[in-house]
Amino acid sequence: MSYLPKPKFRHPGLQKNKLGYTRRDYEGSVSTLCAGCGHDSISAAIIQACYELDLEPHRLAKLSGIGCSSKTPTYFLGQSHGFNSVHGRMPSVLTGANLANRDLIYLGVSGDGDSASIGLGQFAHAIRRGVDMLYVVENNGVYGLTKGQFSATADAGSKSKWGADNNDSPIDMVALALQLGATYVARSFSGDKQQLVPLIKGALGHRGAAFIDCISPCVAFNNHAGSTKSFDYVREHNEAVNALDYMPVRSEIKADYAEGALEQVTQHDGSVLNLYKLARDYDVHDRIAAMTYLQKKNAKGEIATGLLYVDSSPKDLHAHLQTVEGPLNLLGDADLIPGAAALEKFNAARR
Amino acid sequence: MPKPLERVNDFVVKFANVNGSGSASANTLFGKIILRMGIPATPRNIFPSNIQGLPTWYEVRISEAGWLGSRGGVDLMVPMNPQTWDQDMASVEPGGYVLYDSTKPLPPSKFRDDVTVLGVPLTEMCNAAYTDPRQRQLFKNVMYVGALAALLDMEVEVVEKLIAEQFWGKEKLIKPNIAAMHMGRDWALKNLPCPIGLRLKRVDKVGDRIMVEGNSAAALGAVYGGATVCAWYPITPSSSLAEAFTSHCKRFRVDQTSSKRKYAIVQAEDELASIGMVIGAGWNGARAFTSTSGPGISLMQEFIGLAYFAEIPAVIFDVQRGGPSTGMPTRTQQCDLLSAAYASHGDTKHVLLLPEDPKECFDFGAQAFDLADRLQTPIFVMLDLDIGMNERLCAPFKWDDARRMDRGKVMTAKDLDSGKPFGRYLDVDGDGIPYRTYPGTHPTRGAFFTRGTTKDQYARYTEEGPAYIENMTRLLRKFDTAKTLVPQPIRRDAAQPTRLGAIYYGSTSPAMDEALHRLAGEGVHLNTLRLRAFPFHQDVTAFCAAHDRVFVVEQNRDGQMRTLLMSECGIDPAKLAPVLHYDGTPITAKFIAETIAEKANVVPFRKAVS
Numbered sequence: 001m002s003y004l005p006k007p008k009f010r011h012p013g014l015q016k017n018k019l020g021y022t023r024r025d026y027e028g029s030v031s032t033l034c035a036g037c038g039h040d041s042i043s044a045a046i047i048q049a050c051y052e053l054d055l056e057p058h059r060l061a062k063l064s065g066i067g068c069s070s071k072t073p074t075y076f077l078g079q080s081h082g083f084n085s086v087h088g089r090m091p092s093v094l095t096g097a098n099l100a101n102r103d104l105i106y107l108g109v110s111g112d113g114d115s116a117s118i119g120l121g122q123f124a125h126a127i128r129r130g131v132d133m134l135y136v137v138e139n140n141g142v143y144g145l146t147k148g149q150f151s152a153t154a155d156a157g158s159k160s161k162w163g164a165d166n167n168d169s170p171i172d173m174v175a176l177a178l179q180l181g182a183t184y185v186a187r188s189f190s191g192d193k194q195q196l197v198p199l200i201k202g203a204l205g206h207r208g209a210a211f212i213d214c215i216s217p218c219v220a221f222n223n224h225a226g227s228t229k230s231f232d233y234v235r236e237h238n239e240a241v242n243a244l245d246y247m248p249v250r251s252e253i254k255a256d257y258a259e260g261a262l263e264q265v266t267q268h269d270g271s272v273l274n275l276y277k278l279a280r281d282y283d284v285h286d287r288i289a290a291m292t293y294l295q296k297k298n299a300k301g302e303i304a305t306g307l308l309y310v311d312s313s314p315k316d317l318h319a320h321l322q323t324v325e326g327p328l329n330l331l332g333d334a335d336l337i338p339g340a341a342a343l344e345k346f347n348a349a350r351r
Numbered sequence: 352m353p354k355p356l357e358r359v360n361d362f363v364v365k366f367a368n369v370n371g372s373g374s375a376s377a378n379t380l381f382g383k384i385i386l387r388m389g390i391p392a393t394p395r396n397i398f399p400s401n402i403q404g405l406p407t408w409y410e411v412r413i414s415e416a417g418w419l420g421s422r423g424g425v426d427l428m429v430p431m432n433p434q435t436w437d438q439d440m441a442s443v444e445p446g447g448y449v450l451y452d453s454t455k456p457l458p459p460s461k462f463r464d465d466v467t468v469l470g471v472p473l474t475e476m477c478n479a480a481y482t483d484p485r486q487r488q489l490f491k492n493v494m495y496v497g498a499l500a501a502l503l504d505m506e507v508e509v510v511e512k513l514i515a516e517q518f519w520g521k522e523k524l525i526k527p528n529i530a531a532m533h534m535g536r537d538w539a540l541k542n543l544p545c546p547i548g549l550r551l552k553r554v555d556k557v558g559d560r561i562m563v564e565g566n567s568a569a570a571l572g573a574v575y576g577g578a579t580v581c582a583w584y585p586i587t588p589s590s591s592l593a594e595a596f597t598s599h600c601k602r603f604r605v606d607q608t609s610s611k612r613k614y615a616i617v618q619a620e621d622e623l624a625s626i627g628m629v630i631g632a633g634w635n636g637a638r639a640f641t642s643t644s645g646p647g648i649s650l651m652q653e654f655i656g657l658a659y660f661a662e663i664p665a666v667i668f669d670v671q672r673g674g675p676s677t678g679m680p681t682r683t684q685q686c687d688l689l690s691a692a693y694a695s696h697g698d699t700k701h702v703l704l705l706p707e708d709p710k711e712c713f714d715f716g717a718q719a720f721d722l723a724d725r726l727q728t729p730i731f732v733m734l735d736l737d738i739g740m741n742e743r744l745c746a747p748f749k750w751d752d753a754r755r756m757d758r759g760k761v762m763t764a765k766d767l768d769s770g771k772p773f774g775r776y777l778d779v780d781g782d783g784i785p786y787r788t789y790p791g792t793h794p795t796r797g798a799f800f801t802r803g804t805t806k807d808q809y810a811r812y813t814e815e816g817p818a819y820i821e822n823m824t825r826l827l828r829k830f831d832t833a834k835t836l837v838p839q840p841i842r843r844d845a846a847q848p849t850r851l852g853a854i855y856y857g858s859t860s861p862a863m864d865e866a867l868h869r870l871a872g873e874g875v876h877l878n879t880l881r882l883r884a885f886p887f888h889q890d891v892t893a894f895c896a897a898h899d900r901v902f903v904v905e906q907n908r909d910g911q912m913r914t915l916l917m918s919e920c921g922i923d924p925a926k927l928a929p930v931l932h933y934d935g936t937p938i939t940a941k942f943i944a945e946t947i948a949e950k951a952n953v954v955p956f957r958k959a960v961s
Contacts, residue, residue, distance in 0.1 A: 056794060058795075059791055078798070080790075081791070081801070086657050089624075092628045093628070096627060096629060096631025097635040097790070098631075099579075100639070125620040317617075321616070321617075323611060328614070328637045329632075333756055337577060337750075338575065340752050343748050351557075351561055
């Protein structure tokens with residue numbers, strides 16, 4: 001959008017969170033994406049979520065692959081370490097980073113080209129390993145940075161900006177994530193900040209593989225009639241299964257809801273997800289039913305959004321590997337090096 | 352018929368078996384018996400890419416003189432595999448011996464009249480003694496070891512003791528195995544002219560040396576080097592390195608009180624993910640490695656370049672083998688030098704360590720992690736199948752308890768608070784190595800964004816030419832610094848002044864030692880330089896300058912080390928004579944000596960050895 005440096009000036013009346021940070025402290029440098037890009041809205045939602053969570057920016061690591069979406073980590077959380085890795089390989093880099101230090105929060109940002117095409121394998125394997133992370137796919141069905149080629153999430157029958165038809169079947173990232181064992185699965189829309197911010201907050205508090213498929217229209221190459229990832233199309237076909245309100249701790253519910261319309265899900269870190277059911281019979285804990293429901297909606301051309309599945313006591317990769325409680329990168333010589341006496345025994349056994 | 356061979360402690364025994372028939376433990380036992388009698392011996396597995404059914408061989412070179420390289424030729428053949436009978440029979444030296452299972456009569460055309468044939472009815476004896484088919488198969492192996500004990504005059508107490516050690520923890524198996532061994536031995540003593548002309552005699556030539564596989568040694572080096580993250584994808588011949596790391600860690604790295612693990616090992620979905628995880632972990636301050644082979648190095652290229660430019664520590668053990676796809680995965684070569692040294696796109700150069708044996712696999716395995724942290728770059732440890740997957744006699748491993756991990760230039764929260772300026776790619780010390788911070792270090796200082804090359808000294812995004820050039824020249828400075836930190840080459844001078852030199856590296860060492868000895872015996876003297884790392888120390892250029900002709904001995908077709916010498920040191924190609932062995936078998940002293948003699952135009956020698 002702009003190469004101008006971001007002004008340092010801040011309104012003196014800006015609200016501060018518990019850490020004394022304003023919302024601006026969670027920002028990054030000025031976005032260089034196109035004006036109106038859905039991805040910028042997602043960055044804004046991430047900033048909002050981290051601010052509201054009173055998250056220390058340096059305790060979060062942001063990693064991405066290559067593409068428009070993967071550029072966005074520069075535009076939020078300027079005080080966090082970031083890693084723009086190689087195309088389609090963010091999941092493995094994030095997995096390794098997580099192995100090195102389990103105490104940080106890991107945010108993987110990717111796109112549909114990065115995760116559904118070149119990186120489909122790495123996406124699948126990071127999810128099935130249960131890496132403790134929030135994995136966001138900024139899904140616009142198109143390659144933006146290389147100017148408008150179809151991606152693997154483009155719906156069959158959708159049209160490119162230049163009128164070409166996509167004949168290939170789309171990859172449904174949510175269906176894959178559910179099948180592969182992600183323990184927090186959501187779909188949202190970059191144009192619906194009210195829905196997206198609490199979903200991100202819930203996912204950041206989730207101690208397992210959390211996945212958000214966020215439809216994010218590409219204003220330059222995929223926002224025309226005939227596209228199924230345009231602002232207009234998504235607004236028309238969006239059907240939320242629930243609305244989420246994130247609470248850092250369990251607290252009293254003030255508003256009145258009809259019987260059965262509210263469900264509270266307590267996560268491992270003590271945070272509570274207040275779920276207001278919009279689809280009355282939708283069970284957010286039933287993975288198999290969720291997959292069926294989503295496929296039915298999909299067949300009708302509707303886009304089901306909201307928190308689609310959550311396992312409130314997930315196990316992550318560190319639990320599977322039985323690693324020590326603290327970060328591996330802090331272990332020192334005494335922890336790691338067996339020493340000369342042990343080596344002499346090793347030698348003796350080989351004579 | 353030529354006179355049957357008469358040799359003490361200097362011959363080659365080869366076993367031909369069917370893969371999956373349980374012969375490996377009997378053959379290993381045979382090799383160990385020789386070492387316990389104080390005689391240096393070098394076993395080599397020659398195996399196909401297969402789990403069951405295809406032919407496999409186990410060769411033991413026995414050499415009181417201490418030559419550990421492959422010799423070539425067979426003096427005593429034990430052909431237990433009918434599929435390869437003809438080829439095995441043909442491989443025996445004239446005057447040699449064949450020990451075979453004589454249960455089924457074979458036509459005379461299947462034998463040679465210039466070798467001594469010794470038949471033992473192994474199957475018949477096994478069928479009489481055992482009813483279980485698996486036992487019949489397994490005990491046959493121990494039985495031929497028993498027959499060999501009689502034929503080669505082995506110390507029977509040593510054999511018994513080693514059987515007991517081999518089955519330690521499985522007490523029930525000790526007695527029947529010893530009994531089977533005696534069955535074979537007694538039959539041979541009674542029915543065959545024991546001992547034969549090839550004999551073992553106790554000496555004291557092994558000393559305190561140990562017998563270990565290079566892969567296991569390198570994995571132990573990784574434990575001592577402080578590695579906590581291992582990500583790998585199975586590929587022959589490197590899989591046993593990651594597997595050995597797993598078992599070493601179970602022994603050394605499990606917290607006694609909590610039973611939790613001070614390590615994380617992930618079998619990745621492919622080599623791209625393996626190296627990605629290693630880079631992620633290295634970026635985040637853990638010592639991490641992967642083990643792979645040539646095809647894996649090819650797949651990792653893009654990531655290796657990223658680690659080079661983003662300056663992330665990583666250790667890559669490359670256990671080299673022949674070609675891609677199904678090609679020669681179980682054969683040895685030194686053929687990944689160029690693809691590792693210049694891995695990736697853009698201008699990249701990498702540090703390679705070149706261990707000669709398991710001892711150096713251990714030493715370099717540990718040192719690689721210090722170098723990776725110090726230089727903030729990928730470090731390759733270049734093994735090959737010959738040292739990786741075979742047990743090799745080597746010096747015992749040593750460790751100084753006062754040694755500490757060198758974590759390199761890492762800024763702590765304290766450093767940042769004290770106001771030290773931080774620029775991720777700023778060359779503060781003039782050695783080309785910048786400072787880094789681990790993620791999560793400080794609330795407001797030291798964070799940076801990691802990218803490939805589009806950045807300035809403060810890790811800010813830029814596509815400006817001068818910033819790019821500044822960064823690239825600094826990386827060259829860093830590579831110069833690496834020359835002073837890597838293991839230095841080792842020069843050995845001939846007994847007489849000479850204008851001829853030879854350069855070699857890695858698993859070629861034992862064959863080279865023996866070749867030099869043979870060449871000196873024929874009056875051909877060479878000074879040698881054993882390379883232990885890339886980039887090259889200045890001694891390498893000086894060595895080439897000091898000789899009229901330098902033979903570069905290596906195990907690949909294209910003379911990859913020779914290419915590196917030409918391109919990195921600017922040495923005249925005419926001066927560097929390639930000596931190249933690349934049929935997949937380990938290089939031999941005979942090959943080196945003959946090739947050098949021929950190239951040096953030493954005619955009498957050529958005649959003498961042919």
